[in-house]
Amino acid sequence: MIKVTQIKKSYHNLQVLKGIDLEIKKGEIVCLVGASGAGKSTLLHIMGTLDKPDSGEVLINGENVFMLPDKELSRFRNHHIGFVFQFHHLLPEFTALENIYLPALIAKVPQKKAMEQAHELLALFNLSNRAGHKTSQLSGGEQQRIAVARALINKPSVVLADEPSGNLDSKNAKELHTLFLELRKTLNQTFVIVTHNENFAAMADRTLHIADGVLMG
8 A cells, every 4th residue: 555665855964764674565554653753753764745855766656755746745635645644733823614615616526525524524523512612612532533524525545644632632643643543443444653652552453663764674
């Protein structure tokens, strides 16, 4: 599903990734762990096509993503990759429902269908009663669940999450981790997650350690 081959990346004179090889199967939950500055987020951003490697390949569903022209790459990213970050990045002027279906509109899904899909996700997350609420009216845990729903709206091949529970208290963090497991079970959703949360890493199918730009396994 995802194949990463000999990914190298440097910023100025600092080599952040030193030849990463990695394969992720459909329906897997894989956690990336390591010290700050080890290269976890850089690898995640390259897998998500938000950053480009100096060398190496990333194949998603057999597509060599960095061979695509910029417009096609943007379209591919919107259709095949969902993102969840430590800070939810919800748009404060929009409701929970609107935040969820916005990526579908960008993907040129008709608004009626996009709204229906967003309502289905709200129901799945037990947040139907929050559909019309602005982000400031939601709790931190609710905001992050809305961000996960937004990541899922286009039925992506993979969801990439960078410290998704890093800004939550322990109760909400545990609920978010449980949600990821449920989504894998119900949707066969693939997740690659950067985390410092040892409890969550222990729940994953695989935990991969990165140290000094090298994947330790």
